[in-house]
Amino acid sequence: MAGFGGVVVSDPSLASQLTQKELRYLKTQFDLLKDDSGRITAAGLEHGTSKLGFFQQALTQEEIVGIMKQHDPGFTGGLDFESFLQMYLHLQKIGSPKVIGPHRTSAFLKDATTMLIHTISDSEKKAYVDHINSYLADDSVLDPVLPIDASGGDLFEIVKDGILLCKLINVAAPGTIDERALNIKSRLNPWERVENHKLCLNSAKAVGCSVVNIGTEDLAEGRPHLVLGLISQIVKIQLLSVVNLKQTPELVEVLNDSEEVEELLHLPAEKMLLKWMNFHLKKCGYKKEVTNFSSDVKDGEAYTLLLHALAPESCSLAPLEKDGLERAALLLSQAEKINCKKYLSPKDVVDGSANLNLAFIAHLFHERNGLTLDTSKVAVTFAEMIQDDEQDTREERAFRMWINSLGMDTYLHHLFEDVRDGWVLLEVLDKLNPGCVNWKHANRPPIKMPFKKVENCNQVVDIGKGMKLSLVNVAGNDIVQGNKKLILAFLWQLMRYSMLHVLKKLRLHGKEVSDADILQWTNEKVKRAGRESRMESFKDKSLANGIFFLDLLAAVEPRVVNWNLVTKGETDEDRKQNANYIISVARKLGCSIFLLWDDIVEVRPKMILTLAASIMLWDFSSKSNKATAASAVPELGKKEEANGANGKGVNWWCFHYTTR
Numbered sequence: 001m002a003g004f005g006g007v008v009v010s011d012p013s014l015a016s017q018l019t020q021k022e023l024r025y026l027k028t029q030f031d032l033l034k035d036d037s038g039r040i041t042a043a044g045l046e047h048g049t050s051k052l053g054f055f056q057q058a059l060t061q062e063e064i065v066g067i068m069k070q071h072d073p074g075f076t077g078g079l080d081f082e083s084f085l086q087m088y089l090h091l092q093k094i095g096s097p098k099v100i101g102p103h104r105t106s107a108f109l110k111d112a113t114t115m116l117i118h119t120i121s122d123s124e125k126k127a128y129v130d131h132i133n134s135y136l137a138d139d140s141v142l143d144p145v146l147p148i149d150a151s152g153g154d155l156f157e158i159v160k161d162g163i164l165l166c167k168l169i170n171v172a173a174p175g176t177i178d179e180r181a182l183n184i185k186s187r188l189n190p191w192e193r194v195e196n197h198k199l200c201l202n203s204a205k206a207v208g209c210s211v212v213n214i215g216t217e218d219l220a221e222g223r224p225h226l227v228l229g230l231i232s233q234i235v236k237i238q239l240l241s242v243v244n245l246k247q248t249p250e251l252v253e254v255l256n257d258s259e260e261v262e263e264l265l266h267l268p269a270e271k272m273l274l275k276w277m278n279f280h281l282k283k284c285g286y287k288k289e290v291t292n293f294s295s296d297v298k299d300g301e302a303y304t305l306l307l308h309a310l311a312p313e314s315c316s317l318a319p320l321e322k323d324g325l326e327r328a329a330l331l332l333s334q335a336e337k338i339n340c341k342k343y344l345s346p347k348d349v350v351d352g353s354a355n356l357n358l359a360f361i362a363h364l365f366h367e368r369n370g371l372t373l374d375t376s377k378v379a380v381t382f383a384e385m386i387q388d389d390e391q392d393t394r395e396e397r398a399f400r401m402w403i404n405s406l407g408m409d410t411y412l413h414h415l416f417e418d419v420r421d422g423w424v425l426l427e428v429l430d431k432l433n434p435g436c437v438n439w440k441h442a443n444r445p446p447i448k449m450p451f452k453k454v455e456n457c458n459q460v461v462d463i464g465k466g467m468k469l470s471l472v473n474v475a476g477n478d479i480v481q482g483n484k485k486l487i488l489a490f491l492w493q494l495m496r497y498s499m500l501h502v503l504k505k506l507r508l509h510g511k512e513v514s515d516a517d518i519l520q521w522t523n524e525k526v527k528r529a530g531r532e533s534r535m536e537s538f539k540d541k542s543l544a545n546g547i548f549f550l551d552l553l554a555a556v557e558p559r560v561v562n563w564n565l566v567t568k569g570e571t572d573e574d575r576k577q578n579a580n581y582i583i584s585v586a587r588k589l590g591c592s593i594f595l596l597w598d599d600i601v602e603v604r605p606k607m608i609l610t611l612a613a614s615i616m617l618w619d620f621s622s623k624s625n626k627a628t629a630a631s632a633v634p635e636l637g638k639k640e641e642a643n644g645a646n647g648k649g650v651n652w653w654c655f656h657y658t659t660r
Contacts, residue, residue: 007023007024009023011082014085014086014089017089018085019223020215020217021215021218024213026085027081030081033045038080039078040084041078042068044078120224120225120228121228123347123348123353124228124353125155125224125228127342127343127344127356128155128228128231128232128235129148129155130150130342130343131235131342131343131359132146132155132164133146136164139167141184145164153224155227156224156227157222159219159222160219161188161196162182162183162195162196162197162219163196165200165204165230166182166196166203167179168234168235169207172235172237173207173238173241175580175597176206177203177584178577178580178581178583178584178585180562180565181199181584182196183195193220194220195589197220198587199584200219201219202587202588202590202592202593204234205401205592206587206593206594207401208237208401208404209234210404211230212405212406212407213226213407214226214229235359236355236358236362239359239366240273240362243269243273243362243365245261245264245265248371250369251272253372254275254371266417268414269413270293273358273361273365274291274292274293276365276371277290277302277361278290280370281302281309284305284308284309286301290302292354293355293358294354295352297352298350298351300327300328300331300349301320303335303349304320305317306364307331307334307338307340309370310370311337314334314337315331315334315337315338316334319331325347328347329346331349332345332346332349340360340363342360343356343359344359344360394596394598394599395488395492395606396415396416396488397594397596398594398595399415399491399495400415402495403415403428406431408428410423412424415491416482416487419479420457420481421443421447421452422442422443422453422457422459422460422476422479422480423442423445423456425457425460425479426439426442426460426463428494429463429467432497432498436463437463441455442456443455450480453480457475457476457477457478457479457480460476460479461476461479464494467497469490469493469497492606495610499610499614499617500512500513500514500613502617503518506617506621515609518609519538521616522552522612522615523535525555526548526551526555529558531555535548535612537605538603538606538609538612539605540603543600543603544569544603545575546566546569546582546600547566547568547569549582549600549611549612550563552612553585553589556619557589560585560588565581566578572601575601576597579600579601580597582600583595583597583600586611586614589615589618590618591617593610593614595607
């Protein structure tokens with residue numbers, strides 16, 4: 001929860017050949033085989049290559065002897081991590097057929113990659129550049145760099161200062177970033193850029209993006225595949241933000257006679273979009289069901305009928321008389337007549353580009369949803385459902401975003417529904433406490449039999465009790481039944497456990513950390529900085545004005561708070577401004593937090609605790625990382641000591657070694 005960084009490699013020439021994503025992957029592979037001395041021996045390499053994800057087949061004894069001779073010529077007892085990296089790069093260089101790359105296909109960006117070569121989709125790049133040019137055209141800060149030319153690599157240069165990506169996040173989720181916290185000037189120094197990148201990544205996590213494999217150094221270098229992947233997620237969040245009942249209540253019209261309104265409340269936006277599309281296609285007499293944004297629409301037939309249904313005066317059925325690219329070109333020319341030709345080219349339609357088809361359909365929904373039902377008849381019931389749902393919205397959102405930020409295979413769309421089979425909770429537990437889950441006894445979704453869900457949830461409860469969580473009179477069936485109060489209480493304990501567990505590791509001697517310890521640390525930190533504010537408890541109503549947390553942030557990093565932007569917090573608007581500023585400054589510092597401004601203003605104790613713990617965690621980890629980096633590169637340790645004597649200190653961001 002404390003920022004974005006990577007793995008330390010002391011040899012610059014070696015480090016320059018690998019991205020941080022690749023280094024993190026290879027570090028996990030190295031850890032599988034190393035012995036107690038921290039090295040991989042010949043015996044370990046011989047018996048353990050089957051565990052390594054990048055070997056397609058085991059190495060022969062002759063190959064192992066050759067590797068040890070080449071990469072451990074001094075017979076020091078095995079391969080250290082950097083020798084292991086050299087071995088890997090050597091095998092890549094000679095084109096060993098036994099070696100494969102570590103990459104997984106992204107849900108948002110389909111990569112055609114090898115270990116060191118990444119290709120990106122020119123169509124997607126053009127679509128997202130056009131999106132940026134359109135939605136940020138009036139931004140005065142970006143005026144010198146817009147419009148961006150999609151034909152070259154300008155986009156990947158412009159994102160290097162972090163400003164454009166932060167602006168794009170605010171377009172997708174207005175108010176997420178307090179732009180007063182952004183470092184904006186014509187020439188940013190390295191740490192100002194890093195702060196912007198941290199603000200970007202932590203804010204992206206807070207709105208639902210997956211940034212597990214993206215670090216500040218990736219953005220600073222403008223790595224195309226990672227930058228485009230992040231932009232794709234941000235654009236998707238923006239386009240799907242209105243595809244729900246709360247923003248578009250007319251969607252009740254797509255329900256059939258056997259469905260209830262409540263079912264739509266819990267439907268992910270992508271599925272809602274498909275349901276809306278099939279609703280119109282069915283009325284047109286289309287016999288097939290569209291189930292995806294790729295193969296089911298690539299022939300252009302569904303698009304032609306949908307456009308005709310939504311705008312018969314401008315879109316005819318003439319494209320059906322053509323095939324392939326001709327049909328795609330004709331239907332898109334008709335879409336242009338109703339201002340809906342965005343994101344797609346004829347080739348993208350025929351190729352079945354899932355990302356761009358989703359963007360096209362979402363834009364079409366936004367411009368012309370074709371829904372006209374008078375909802376007054378269901379207004380009372382619908383309003384009650386929305387009100388009931390919103391009672392838990394803020395906590396649900398915080399826990400959902402937190403879980404999605406952990407980088408698991410499962411992505412949560414609706415917390416209470418998605419955890420009921422127990423699988424996601426098992427994934428979370430295994431992420432927080434590796435090895436605690438007995439996966440042989442776990443049932444993978446989709447799960448049709450209720451007792452299988454109960455089995456998963458019973459294991460969740462048993463593991464939770466083993467972690468000393470408070471689960472008195474709680475059974476697995478309570479989770480299966482979707483008990484909101486219980487689920488929120490359980491997830492709060494997991495989030496708290498996660499923070500305190502990391503704090504325990506970073507704290508001297510690994511002592512347990514309690515809520516009281518966090519409270520004491522925050523007050524002492526502020527007092528030592530010469531400030532007078534104080535927090536009596538996490539329920540302290542004086543926290544509403546935001547002054548204490550601004551004092552705390554300034555105490556851990558004096559230059560991070562611009563006091564000219566801080567109000568006294570005497571009015572509601574002043575308190576809101578301070579709260580928004582606190583959240584963005586904390587994220588800019590490197591804190592991964594999921595609360596909203598009103599959580600601070602209303603002094604919600606759980607969210608206040610997460611904010612305080614995140615700042616404490618950043619402070620501890622930054623000190624730990626400086627010590628680790630200094631020991632890894634001795635001359636840096638000497639510099640730290642010298643600067644410390646002069647009262648200057650060393651900027652922690654210089655060392656790319658931070659807790660992820």
